[in-house]
Amino acid sequence: MKAADKAKHRTDMISSALRSAILERVLMPGMKLPEDSLGERFGVSRTLIRQSLERLAAEGLVELRRNKGAMVAKPSLEEARDLFELRTQIEDLVISRVIKNMSPELLAELEAHLAKEVEAENASEPISIRLATEFHILLAKLAGSPVLLRYVEEIGYRCGLTLSLYARPHSTDCGIQEHRQIIEALSKGDEDAARKLMRHHLTAVADRALFTTEEGGPLLYLDALEPYAKKVRDGGA
Amino acid sequence: MKAADKAKHRTDMISSALRSAILERVLMPGMKLPEDSLGERFGVSRTLIRQSLERLAAEGLVELRRNKGAMVAKPSLEEARDLFELRTQIEDLVISRVIKNMSPELLAELEAHLAKEVEAENASEPISIRLATEFHILLAKLAGSPVLLRYVEEIGYRCGLTLSLYARPHSTDCGIQEHRQIIEALSKGDEDAARKLMRHHLTAVADRALFTTEEGGPLLYLDALEPYAKKVRDGGA
DNA sequence: GTATAAAGGATTGCATGCAATTTCACCAGA
DNA sequence: TCTGGTGAAATTGCATGCAATCCTTTATAC
Incomplete structure (x- = not known):
């Protein structure tokens, strides 16, 4: 067996990419995260996207509502x-x-x-x-x-x-x-x-974070995700 | 919309069932958990089993090794x-x-x-x-x-x-x-x-738990799971 | 003009199929 | 007997398809 068994795999990469995007405010709280569009961007099928979203949901970064899809979490x-x-x-x-x-x-x-x-x-x-x-x-x-x-x-x-x-x-x-x-x-x-x-x-x-800057509704600007997705498609970390 | 939106769903039930089985020593540490067999027992496809296993892996109850399947975790x-x-x-x-x-x-x-x-x-x-x-x-x-x-x-x-x-x-x-x-x-x-x-x-x-009762190898007695699986198949909690 | 209903489109839930990888059994050779 | 390798069976990784659900828009009634 090859020495590097620690090869991170696509689900990990996608989760990381999404996590970074969320933390860097590229994906804002409340934004919808449809499986199809994400899959298309990352060049994988919905299966992997779904896995990633579930992982992020477990971390509390994404909210997952039954039959309604995922969105970036919006903590109260x-x-x-x-x-x-x-x-x-x-x-x-x-x-x-x-x-x-x-x-x-x-x-x-x-x-x-x-x-x-x-x-x-x-x-x-x-x-x-x-x-x-x-x-x-x-x-x-x-x-x-x-x-x-x-x-x-x-x-x-x-x-x-x-x-x-x-x-x-x-x-x-x-x-x-x-x-x-x-x-x-x-x-x-x-x-x-x-x-x-x-x-x-x-x-x-x-x-320092105690002001409520009420935001707009759930938008969908996945375009901003492009650089993150590209890295994954090209096999980057 | 119906009042009960909290309807637990199959993945939850399966995770819970497996968790109980693990904690009640029905599934012993080291036992293999093949997706097919579990799916058959619970009456669902590998998709849901996989989701459940991933969840339990996140909790640390199950170990998930790439291309090698899942087994009940065996903490050192x-x-x-x-x-x-x-x-x-x-x-x-x-x-x-x-x-x-x-x-x-x-x-x-x-x-x-x-x-x-x-x-x-x-x-x-x-x-x-x-x-x-x-x-x-x-x-x-x-x-x-x-x-x-x-x-x-x-x-x-x-x-x-x-x-x-x-x-x-x-x-x-x-x-x-x-x-x-x-x-x-x-x-x-x-x-x-x-x-x-x-x-x-x-x-x-x-x-009280400081004795190393070294155990046997990884076995596969999924039969003991039957009562847990039955509950899920019949729609129980 | 408002409100309700129904249809159509979009999106998720889950199962299944195929390719890739691993595991196991078997057999040859030392 | 033990070692090493080869092929088949089992198992996972991932994509795709279909049914179910939800959302939106349009149409109809009041």
């Missing part, structure tokens, strides 16, 4: 609050585990990511939202618990989606600075400080 | 430890939320469940494992956070599966007594006590 403010509260508590667990595992290699990984964030600081806003989310996910990876990682991923993605609904622009600007401080506390092994910083960081993000 | 001891550790921490969150929401109605629900556990005390062991798991899930329901509920469900199920692999018989006997104490502490609003009891309860369960 209440759900959003619940999510952010849970997030602070879950990430507490991450912090204490990362501190236990701390090592120079881990530190290097964290700083490398921070560098990416800095680099993209002036890129488009959606991309920096995604990178900010991925900082938290990287942290969770370093915690060494696969299940915990999954939960942080899910919550992080959903919070990202929520931000795209309720947050005003520039909500992530100071995020980078806060990330830097967290890394510093971690490197010193100061669990309390890291925890406090993380709490502060998350509540800050949440609080 | 290491994963098991991780799971139990996470569980205590997650259930801490549940406790503090339940305390906030405490009310006579909630208390009644908890005691009703406890009564069921007592009643089934002398029933078959797998069923009491399932009931014990469901106690924790009920608690999580009362915590009022859908996401937290999902996590407790998943972790609970997976721990149940783990117990079926590593635990020796009678590992749940004193569980009921401990559940009773937890309810008591909750009713008094004593968060610390409840938390300690829960911790103690969970670590006790985990510690």
Whole structure:
């Protein structure tokens, strides 16, 4: 058997592409996601699209209503609050585990990511939202618990989606600075400080997001998906 | 539109049936789960079976290896430890939320469940494992956070599966007594006590499960599934 | 002009078919 | 007997087709 059994497959690629598109606000909350059109764009049949949608639905990024098809999830403010509260508590667990595992290699990984964030600081806003989310996910990876990682991923993605609904622009600007401080506390092994910083960081993000920018109805601009779909069709990641 | 839009559908029923079968040790870890045979038994096509298996795989109860089909998951001891550790921490969150929401109605629900556990005390062991798991899930329901509920469900199920692999018989006997104490502490609003009891309860369960009863190879006794499949075919829950 | 009804189109739910991959059994050769 | 390889059977991966459901538009009645 070939060494690379970890070959990601089409369903994974499609899920990832859709997830990125959602988190980068290319697909806005409420947008319909018809199986046919998506399949056509990605160059696969409805079967695979359906699988991907189901996966995203399990993550809470997509809502799946029986006989009515899928749409990008539109979390209510209440759900959003619940999510952010849970997030602070879950990430507490991450912090204490990362501190236990701390090592120079881990530190290097964290700083490398921070560098990416800095680099993209002036890129488009959606991309920096995604990178900010991925900082938290990287942290969770370093915690060494696969299940915990999954939960942080899910919550992080959903919070990202929520931000795209309720947050005003520039909500992530100071995020980078806060990330830097967290890394510093971690490197010193100061669990309390890291925890406090993380709490502060998350509540800050949440609080910045408390305006209801009521949006338009469910639209269907799948055209914006094209670059994401192309990558998949060409076999990219 | 009919009032009951909550009509559970076949995929849900099949997933539930398989989940119960796994938790009740009817399907043992390592057993193969071929789509065809399952479809035949449940009276549906591979499509729905596949969906169900994928769902269970997302929950960690089933392992899905590419081109090689599904089998009941066989968590390693290491994963098991991780799971139990996470569980205590997650259930801490549940406790503090339940305390906030405490009310006579909630208390009644908890005691009703406890009564069921007592009643089934002398029933078959797998069923009491399932009931014990469901106690924790009920608690999580009362915590009022859908996401937290999902996590407790998943972790609970997976721990149940783990117990079926590593635990020796009678590992749940004193569980009921401990559940009773937890309810008591909750009713008094004593968060610390409840938390300690829960911790103690969970670590006790985990510690009882530290023997490696190495198992046989992957077998295929799908016949034992028959009663579960029949329920689904007849439209039961 | 509003409201209700019916028809047509669009979209999902599920089963089935075919190609690709894996598994197993069997057999040759050392 | 053990190793290695070859072919057939079993099983999954994916696409497609048909029926059922839902949505929209048009037509009809009041």
